[in-house]
Amino acid sequence: MTGLDLHLDTRALTIGYGSGVFGPAVEVRRLEQIRATLRDPACAGPDPVYAIAMDVGKPEHLAELKARNLLFGAMVFAAGRLGSEPVRTQGHVHRASPVHGWSTPELYEIWSGRAIVLMQERANEDPGRCFAAEAGPGEHIVVPPGWAHATLSVDPDTPLSFGAWCDRDYGFEYDDLRRLGGLAWFAEWNAEGRLEWHPNSRYAQSRLISGHAIAPKTLGVEDDSPIYTQFERDPARFQWVSKPATMERFWAEI
Numbered sequence: 001m002t003g004l005d006l007h008l009d010t011r012a013l014t015i016g017y018g019s020g021v022f023g024p025a026v027e028v029r030r031l032e033q034i035r036a037t038l039r040d041p042a043c044a045g046p047d048p049v050y051a052i053a054m055d056v057g058k059p060e061h062l063a064e065l066k067a068r069n070l071l072f073g074a075m076v077f078a079a080g081r082l083g084s085e086p087v088r089t090q091g092h093v094h095r096a097s098p099v100h101g102w103s104t105p106e107l108y109e110i111w112s113g114r115a116i117v118l119m120q121e122r123a124n125e126d127p128g129r130c131f132a133a134e135a136g137p138g139e140h141i142v143v144p145p146g147w148a149h150a151t152l153s154v155d156p157d158t159p160l161s162f163g164a165w166c167d168r169d170y171g172f173e174y175d176d177l178r179r180l181g182g183l184a185w186f187a188e189w190n191a192e193g194r195l196e197w198h199p200n201s202r203y204a205q206s207r208l209i210s211g212h213a214i215a216p217k218t219l220g221v222e223d224d225s226p227i228y229t230q231f232e233r234d235p236a237r238f239q240w241v242s243k244p245a246t247m248e249r250f251w252a253e254i
Contacts, residue, residue: 001111003226010076010159013051023056034090037182043083050077064235069242071168077153077160084188091150091183093123095171102244103146104167109227110135113160117141119149120184123176126204127184131213140216145244167242
């Protein structure tokens with residue numbers, strides 16, 4: 001499923017590493033850290049909310065990963081809800097890389113549960129295009145360069161876990177989304193247990209489009225094996241993640 005010997009514990013919010021896998025101690029995100037981007041900042045919910053491990057892989061690939069400036073991360077989410085909202089990340093924009101000056105794209109692979117990656121073109125009062133890209137186990141989502149995004153766990157019965165390819169010079173920008181009280185749309189569970197979308201009044205009017213902003217296959221992502229295994233077979237396959245300028249025309253035509 002993951003292409004690596006990982007032990008994902010969504011109850012304890014830990015990630016363990018089996019034989020032949022390196023990885024850091026997980027970082028947890030507390031409820032207090034994400035309140036500013038929730039529809040109800042005073043809500044109750046699980047705490048910590050999620051855990052993240054950046055720079056996971058096999059030791060024999062480390063030199064290749066560094067040479068290609070690629071980094072693989074893993075995340076596990078707590079079960080439950082944040083008030084009436086799904087358990088979710090606070091949302092961010094990728095900081096521009098000091099190497100190439102781009103705010104880089106990201107490639108997600110869902111391992112358990114079901115995710116919606118809510119993304120918008122800009123992190124200001126005019127969000128541009130807004131997408132709600134949904135995926136389940138074994139499926140993939142691509143976030144284009146520079147887009148603000150947050151990840152929501154939308155299967156109430158199964159906590160979310162996933163892996164992602166990103167730039168080794170990664171960094172996260174939060175300030176604009178915190179100032180705007182989150183992204184341009186909020187998801188909430190209604191009384192019948194269905195997910196509803198509500199606009200964030202701090203933004204100009206926008207339309208939320210369900211579906212993938214990018215079909216992952218157009219960027220060489222296969223469905224038959226984990227994305228870490230795909231890198232293992234062909235280390236150049238996801239070079240567009242750390243060198244987005246090589247696909248500049250593609251990003252412009254989304």
